[in-house]
Amino acid sequence: MQKLDRSLHLRARTYLRAEDCDVADLATLCEAATDLADYPLVARVEKGVLIYDCPALLPRLADPAFTETLMAEWADAFQNGPGVLVLQGAEPDTAMIDRASDIFRDLIAQQNAAGTGGGDHFAKPGANDRLWNSLEKHCLADPANFARYYANPFLALVSQAWLGPYYQMTAQLNVVNPGGAAQSPHRDYHLGFQSAQAVARYPAHIHAFSPMLTLQGAIAHVDASIEAGPTLLLPHSQKYPAGYLATANPAFRTYFDSHAVQLPLKKGDMLFFSPALFHAAGTNQTKDVKRMVNLFQVSSAYGRAMESINRTAMCKALYPALLSANLTETQTANAIAATAEGYSFPTNLDRDPPIGGLAPKSQAALMHEALAARWSPEAFNAALDAQAAKRLP
Secondary structure (H helix, E strand, C coil), rough: CCCEEEEEHHHHHHCHCCCCCCCCHHHHHHHCCCHHHCCCCCCCEEEHHHHEEEHHHHCCCCHHHHHHHHHHHHHHHHHCCCCEEEEECCCCHHHHHHHHHHHHHHHHHHHHHHHHCCCCCCCCCCCCCECHHHHHHHHHHHHHHHHHHHCEEEEEEEHHHHHHHCEEEEEEEECCCCCCCCCCCCCCCCHHHCCCCCCCCHHHHHHHHHHHHEEEEECCCEEECCCCCCCEEECCHHHHCHHHHCCCCCCHHHHHEEEEEECECCCEEEEEEEECCCCEECCCCCCCCCCCEEEEEEECCCCCCCCHHHHHHHHHHHHHHHHCCCCCHHHHHHHHCCCCCCCCCCCCCCCCCCCCCCCCCHHHHHHHHHHHCCCCCCHHHHHHHHHHHHCCC
């Protein structure tokens, strides 16, 4: 009996369950005050969010000791503090931002004319205009403007503060149009882009380190008043261990709706937060402001495997064998897991947007579907190639 009790205790400690989520535990964390004294370089705290005065910090960035101290302060804020900070005046060159905005508007117009794009993770289609992979499209459209845009020292420092060197930058433009409704509260990539059922399969230590692999951020391309719907934020919520399982819980959503805060942003301000912070784009209640923000999703260099594998070729070779093999369902799943790409990302979100779910279909899911329907190898290969083509840059 003692061994059984020990096993049950280990299972409960290792695997988090949605039914164990208690909004009172979240409330206890979120009621913690953000103490100005804990962050000596901050200008002020507003609604629990750390506000940094970038023009005042800029002259000191030439000092390596100072930048290391600043990055340490930001890293602590993301993990142990409120989980969110605003870099006011991070980009003073508003003419350069306006040029980038014009580029993005042209790209959105081209996208709409072609009937491409669309889809969103946490908002209804049509509530906004999405420009997936704005990073690459910006670079190819105007390399000179791109160079000035991404030369920003604060963007580089905050990325390195959380992820260390050799981080990978991606960006997706979001334009919330007048009347565009708020997103549902959520956490972000990686675990935040999966269903609660999928998230529950990951042990607790994965829930803890998933936020360490990504930094979420944004730069305002227009002045965004509260009426324009800047991001709703729940400071300190990134510290709730089971938060990836709780975002769809009605009690947690009610708490978020009652306690989330918003801060107005000026053109050139930047906002950064832990991907585990409960947040959501707000409702644009204006009649004439198209709230344009470029969303940064910066990834750790370590989120990659050691070898390059041609998994499409492996899937094609394995599929006929699995069709004829006398394996159990579990054995088949194990063989697929060793062969096919089980994760939906990275992908080309223009060709493969998250329509009808949080993420596109994975290679492994396609293989399971084909085996269940007893597709011919030729039909499976054609579907596999079509899926692979969607994921290409």
